[in-house]
Amino acid sequence: MEAPIFTADFLQEIDKITSRYEKKQAALLPVLHLVQEKEGLISPESEKNIAEYLAIPVVHVHEVVSFYHLFHQTKKGKCHFSVCQTTACALLGAEGIIEHLKERLGIQAGETTPDGKFSLSVVECLGACEIAPMMQCNKEYTGFLNKKKIDEIIEKNS
Ligand code: FES
Structure with a gap:
C-alpha cells in the first residue's frame, strides 16, 4: 500500500x-x-x-x-456541477444551462477552475426528470434551472 x-x-x-x-x-x-x-x-x-x-x-x-460518473479520475472542484443533458432536460434548455455555466466559470465540461472551487461535468439522466432542467451540485439536486438560479448557486459557493 x-x-x-x-x-x-x-x-x-x-x-x-x-x-x-x-x-x-x-x-x-x-x-x-x-x-x-x-x-x-x-x-x-x-x-x-x-x-x-x-x-x-x-x-x-x-x-x-x-x-460510473459518480467516480472521478481527476480532481474535482470543491463544488462539482453535474448537468444532465438527457431528453427531458435537453428539451427544457440544458444546452443553454451548460453554456451559461461554461461562460460564468470560464471552463469547459471536464475541467476545474484554476482556484479549485468549481468543476463541471455533463452527464446523462440523473433520475430527476420531473425537475428538468436540473443538475447535481456535489450530492444536492437542483432543478427548474435558469440563469438567475445558476448565478445564485455560483455566488453562494464562491
Ligand atoms: S433527463 Fe435530466 S434528469 Fe432525467
Whole structure:
C-alpha cells in the first residue's frame, strides 16, 4: 500500500465496510466512495491499492470507476456541477444551462477552475426528470434551472 491515505486507520475504516459483506469483494462500491470522499478522486494508485486489498483484478476496479460518473479520475472542484443533458432536460434548455455555466466559470465540461472551487461535468439522466432542467451540485439536486438560479448557486459557493 503506497498511497498516503491507505494508512492503518484508513484500512480499519475499510475493514468496517467489508465486514458487512459475506465476501469482501462485494464491498467495492462503498470502498470506492470512501476513497473518493478522502481523496477527492480515485487515482490509478488507489485503484491498484483497492484491487490488492479486495483481492480483485485492478482492471475490474478501473472498469467500475470509469463506468460510473459518480467516480472521478481527476480532481474535482470543491463544488462539482453535474448537468444532465438527457431528453427531458435537453428539451427544457440544458444546452443553454451548460453554456451559461461554461461562460460564468470560464471552463469547459471536464475541467476545474484554476482556484479549485468549481468543476463541471455533463452527464446523462440523473433520475430527476420531473425537475428538468436540473443538475447535481456535489450530492444536492437542483432543478427548474435558469440563469438567475445558476448565478445564485455560483455566488453562494464562491
Ligand atoms: S433527463 Fe435530466 S434528469 Fe432525467
